[in-house]
Amino acid sequence: MMSGLxxxxxxxxxxxxxxxxTLPQRVGSSVSAIFGIAGVVAVMVGVLSIAQxxxxxxxxxxxxxxxxxxxxxxxTEMMSGLDGESVKIIAQAQGIARNEHGALASPELFVILNLxxxxxxxxxxxxxxxxxxxxVAVRDSFRxxxxxxxxxxxxxxxxxxxxxxxxxxxxxxxxxPVGSELWPVVGTFDAAGGLAESEIWVDAxxxxxxxxxxxxxxxxxVKLESTDAFTAFKDALTADPKLNVKPMRExxxxxxxxxxxxxxxxxxxxxxxxxxxxxxxxxxLNTMYTSVAARGREIATLRALGFRxxxxxxxxxxxxxxxxxxxxxxxxxxxxxxxxxFRAATLNWASFSQVAFAFKVTPALLVQGITFALLIGLVGxxxxxxxxxxxxxxxxxxxx
Amino acid sequence: MKYFYLxxxxxxxxxxxxxxxxxxxxxxxxxxGYLSAIRQGFNQGISVAGANRLVVRHKVSLIQLLPExxxxxxxxxxxxxxxxxxxxFGGIYQKPSNFFAQMPVQPERxxxxxxxxxxxxxxxxxxxxxxxxxxxxxxxxERFGWKIGDRIPxxxxxxxxxxxxxxxxxxxxxxxxxxxxxTDTSGFFFRYDFFEETRAxxxxxxxxxxxxxxxxxxxxxxxxxxxxxxxxxxAETKTEPEGAFIQGFANQIGNIGQIMMSIVAAVFFTILxxxxxxxAYSVRExxxxxxxxxxxxxxxxxxxxxVLGESMLLTCLGGGLGLVLAxxxxxxxxxxRGSLPVxxxxxxxxxIGVGLVxxxxxxxxxxxxxxxxxxxxxxxxxx
Numbered sequence: 019m020m021s022g023l024x025x026x027x028x029x030x031x032x033x034x035x036x037x038x039x040t041l042p043q044r045v046g047s048s049v050s051a052i053f054g055i056a057g058v059v060a061v062m063v064g065v066l067s068i069a070q071x072x073x074x075x076x077x078x079x080x081x082x083x084x085x086x087x088x089x090x091x092x093x094t095e096m097m098s099g100l101d102g103e104s105v106k107i108i109a110q111a112q113g114i115a116r117n118e119h120g121a122l123a124s125p126e127l128f129v130i131l132n133l134x135x136x137x138x139x140x141x142x143x144x145x146x147x148x149x150x151x152x153x154v155a156v157r158d159s160f161r162x163x164x165x166x167x168x169x170x171x172x173x174x175x176x177x178x179x180x181x182x183x184x185x186x187x188x189x190x191x192x193x194x195p196v197g198s199e200l201w202p203v204v205g206t207f208d209a210a211g212g213l214a215e216s217e218i219w220v221d222a223x224x225x226x227x228x229x230x231x232x233x234x235x236x237x238x239x240v241k242l243e244s245t246d247a248f249t250a251f252k253d254a255l256t257a258d259p260k261l262n263v264k265p266m267r268e269x270x271x272x273x274x275x276x277x278x279x280x281x282x283x284x285x286x287x288x289x290x291x292x293x294x295x296x297x298x299x300x301x302x303l304n305t306m307y308t309s310v311a312a313r314g315r316e317i318a319t320l321r322a323l324g325f326r327x328x329x330x331x332x333x334x335x336x337x338x339x340x341x342x343x344x345x346x347x348x349x350x351x352x353x354x355x356x357x358x359x360f361r362a363a364t365l366n367w368a369s370f371s372q373v374a375f376a377f378k379v380t381p382a383l384l385v386q387g388i389t390f391a392l393l394i395g396l397v398g399x400x401x402x403x404x405x406x407x408x409x410x411x412x413x414x415x416x417x418x
Numbered sequence: 419m420k421y422f423y424l425x426x427x428x429x430x431x432x433x434x435x436x437x438x439x440x441x442x443x444x445x446x447x448x449x450x451g452y453l454s455a456i457r458q459g460f461n462q463g464i465s466v467a468g469a470n471r472l473v474v475r476h477k478v479s480l481i482q483l484l485p486e487x488x489x490x491x492x493x494x495x496x497x498x499x500x501x502x503x504x505x506x507f508g509g510i511y512q513k514p515s516n517f518f519a520q521m522p523v524q525p526e527r528x529x530x531x532x533x534x535x536x537x538x539x540x541x542x543x544x545x546x547x548x549x550x551x552x553x554x555x556x557x558x559x560e561r562f563g564w565k566i567g568d569r570i571p572x573x574x575x576x577x578x579x580x581x582x583x584x585x586x587x588x589x590x591x592x593x594x595x596x597x598x599x600x601t602d603t604s605g606f607f608f609r610y611d612f613f614e615e616t617r618a619x620x621x622x623x624x625x626x627x628x629x630x631x632x633x634x635x636x637x638x639x640x641x642x643x644x645x646x647x648x649x650x651x652x653a654e655t656k657t658e659p660e661g662a663f664i665q666g667f668a669n670q671i672g673n674i675g676q677i678m679m680s681i682v683a684a685v686f687f688t689i690l691x692x693x694x695x696x697x698a699y700s701v702r703e704x705x706x707x708x709x710x711x712x713x714x715x716x717x718x719x720x721x722x723x724x725v726l727g728e729s730m731l732l733t734c735l736g737g738g739l740g741l742v743l744a745x746x747x748x749x750x751x752x753x754x755r756g757s758l759p760v761x762x763x764x765x766x767x768x769x770i771g772v773g774l775v776x777x778x779x780x781x782x783x784x785x786x787x788x789x790x791x792x793x794x795x796x797x798x799x800x801x
Contacts, residue, residue: 046699053688058688061684091584092575129482142670274514290453293449294688297688300439300692
């Protein structure tokens, strides 16, 4: 029994070795199969890395301790509106963490400015956020990376890292046109890759009159005492008859912001990858049929010598999987090299403003790409393998 | 043509290989067709924008509102024929993913401004007679299975009602169609007077204006005159041609077209490699036969033509079927189920597709064909 297995394995190894040794004779078709598969994997990983990048930007924005309060019925800050009175009541709710200055609640305004993109020179909706002192206190990841923080009460602005890279005229020392005024840029900031990096920040007290918002805001960001405090905080706000608001955990809010864009890109990317994969499978089938046909006599000879069907099938499969693996690794590597960290900005319909993000080729995507390549290799090798194994020995030997 | 049988027989020799090559080319062209429809969907409107229409919005950004009184002032500016306004309602029908545009407009003026929206006369009359009346585009009505007479509740996110409610109910009195197949019929319009009397805040403010000008050649001057009229007012304007405005939106999404085209290029490169390799292989396999053909009197050029013809036949079969299949797939409908305002196979892209089929057949076949042409009979026969 045991010796039977060993003999069987030796057969597999022998045929496989023989197949691989003859590979150089079929360089052309093997290389074209490898590149076919590499192309599919590169495109698939590349497109999906856009979706991952957007998702990561949204997730980096969320802190488990934080919550956001919008007007009920509003799904985004853009649509929301909260008057000064509501903001005061929200800041007094239970569950909010406090520091020496009081409750860590940050009322904010969110509007858009039309500024030209660096890449195309065409105008885009750049988010402009009006904040109070607490905005920095509720965001742990916020830090100034060049220049300085704007002066409170002045029309100075600071610019997120992503916005600075994507839109022109936002370098420290330049000025942003807002209506008939010019607002000087005095610093740039980083927010751990979060959404805030796409934004321009200014004192809310300056933004309110400039955009005719009176004493109103659009959202309140709060830092909670603990992650468990959210339920109490939410209940306190929703039970208050003077308020008409919707509190959400930040994670939940940012997820909802990313969903549409993520699904659209992932859906399209998958569709494209599947269709391309079909094309690559036909290519792989062709290569393997050619490869098997070219060795028809050799394979028949082996079988005449007593090699069994399964080792022959396995060896052909192995060759095809090996080609697919090489193609998959090349494609995934190419995508990683070309796309990982590539910066871009697009319009997020959910907030009607630009989101700057970096393409993100995650290890999971690489694995997914290589798995897809192996799948192509499996299908591409299986049929030719079966054919090789089933062709009558006598016929194959007689063939030229 | 008399050699067609010979070419065809060569393809039939290795049926499976020819079939697989045809199939992989088919996939490439199917993808090409499908992506061009998606790209068209993203860039919709640019090609259909009226040359005689300008869009006027708040200078700071589109979300800032403009006074309703600007309409009369604009219409007094020389070169302006008429001005209509629209406002972004941004409501939700049943659930947020059912996104579509809803806008309050002045019915008659709006339909006059956009002659590409076709509304039957009796439906137009019904709209004018019903304050809570609304009209929906054909694509939109089909998406949700709406029929005339339906009551459509939409939840406000920006515009709440005076009574504090968020649910606006509209009576669907008409379904408009497009003059051409690339007309966007995914919109939902209701009456501005109903909007104005019902909304809780923002009375007298509208989103943006569309202006028809008498002379498209003087568009830039007229745009400047409009912006001049409102300069130094609390709500300054920015006026641009409708095409530029829509193009601006398309650009905001990022260069979708470019991304799509680079994907198509990657696919083509891949398939070209596979097809080219197959051709090269089958020529090498037949070196002997080609030499025999030459020996019995086929000229070098004829042999070149035979091999090239074989390559062209393969790609035309695959590419042609792929384009037809893409067309069939596209007519099945939009993969995002309604997020793209239009979804069809543009004629221009079809022609480009046919050109690509021919080009690919040529490129894939040219090297093996040249090789066949240069074959020396004696050398080849000796192999």
